[in-house]
Amino acid sequence: MAQLIDGKQIAGEIRQELAKEIASFKEKSSKVPGLAVVLVGDDPASQVYVSMKGKACNEVGIYSEEHRLPANTSQEELLNLIDDLNANERIHGILVQLPLPKGLDEKEVLHRIDPKKDVDGFHPVNVGKLVIGEEDCFVACTPLGVLELVKRQGVDISGKKVVVIGRSNIVGKPVAHLFLKENATVTICHSRTQSIMEETKTADILIAAVGRPELVKGDWVKSGAIVIDVGINRVDGKLVGDVDFEEASAKASAITPVPGGVGPMTIAMLLKNTVTSFKRFNGIDE
Numbered sequence: 001m002a003q004l005i006d007g008k009q010i011a012g013e014i015r016q017e018l019a020k021e022i023a024s025f026k027e028k029s030s031k032v033p034g035l036a037v038v039l040v041g042d043d044p045a046s047q048v049y050v051s052m053k054g055k056a057c058n059e060v061g062i063y064s065e066e067h068r069l070p071a072n073t074s075q076e077e078l079l080n081l082i083d084d085l086n087a088n089e090r091i092h093g094i095l096v097q098l099p100l101p102k103g104l105d106e107k108e109v110l111h112r113i114d115p116k117k118d119v120d121g122f123h124p125v126n127v128g129k130l131v132i133g134e135e136d137c138f139v140a141c142t143p144l145g146v147l148e149l150v151k152r153q154g155v156d157i158s159g160k161k162v163v164v165i166g167r168s169n170i171v172g173k174p175v176a177h178l179f180l181k182e183n184a185t186v187t188i189c190h191s192r193t194q195s196i197m198e199e200t201k202t203a204d205i206l207i208a209a210v211g212r213p214e215l216v217k218g219d220w221v222k223s224g225a226i227v228i229d230v231g232i233n234r235v236d237g238k239l240v241g242d243v244d245f246e247e248a249s250a251k252a253s254a255i256t257p258v259p260g261g262v263g264p265m266t267i268a269m270l271l272k273n274t275v276t277s278f279k280r281f282n283g284i285d286e
Helices: 007-029 044-060 075-087 106-112 124-132 141-151 172-181 196-200 245-249 263-281
Strands: 034-040 063-069 093-096 161-165 185-189 205-208 226-229 233-235 238-240
Touching: 007 044, 007 141, 007 263, 034 044, 034 075, 034 263, 044 063, 044 263, 063 075, 075 093, 075 106, 093 263, 124 172, 141 172, 141 226, 141 263, 161 172, 161 196, 172 185, 185 196
Parallel strands: 034 063, 034 093, 161 185, 161 205, 205 226
Antiparallel strands: 233 238
């Protein structure tokens, strides 16, 4: 039976590490990292996420602002708010909660955020820097959490075969580039991949991020592989991943559960990116 990779516990350890670091910043300079979260409209899931992010900031000592705007907010009003946050020296990270209400141009909004404050890692400047291997970029929080989970298993990623199922801009593509940067050999599979099982069975590290409930069966998994399940799907009132947990556990050496695996890492990495931004703005070595 595979070892369970407890994302909740690891995320808790990261928060403790960040809290200590932030306390030392405050002691030395009386400054702390600052995160602004912008929520437009009243999407229930988005409201929950924003509240969770605010609570996480408070736990570790990050200054946080919530900007809740009505659904009829104009594009100009939203862009003006982002301009103000870009210029605000107390704010080191800006996050616009997606999806935005209809009528707002998501791309224009995300592109307006200063890349140096883009702690969500969605700005084309940060995506481009990740692709060409530059260090001073922000990476989307979920892919960063996946890499952190693997690293904290004590795995030497260099030379390993990594197979990613899914090619989204939010997870699949950035996670592939992150593992390339760690000198892994990376294959991306997607809906047009022929003989997908032949690809996944070669993986030392298998990452499922495709949004298909329990797509990955036990016979897709190489014996002894590490399996990271990014999927969150609601089936018959309960949450399941993109991996058939019971079947895959019989083959893998380590596996993430759903929930409690990758999910908690996403907010932990948002906090970490905000701290990284604070360090860069203040000339503190990372």
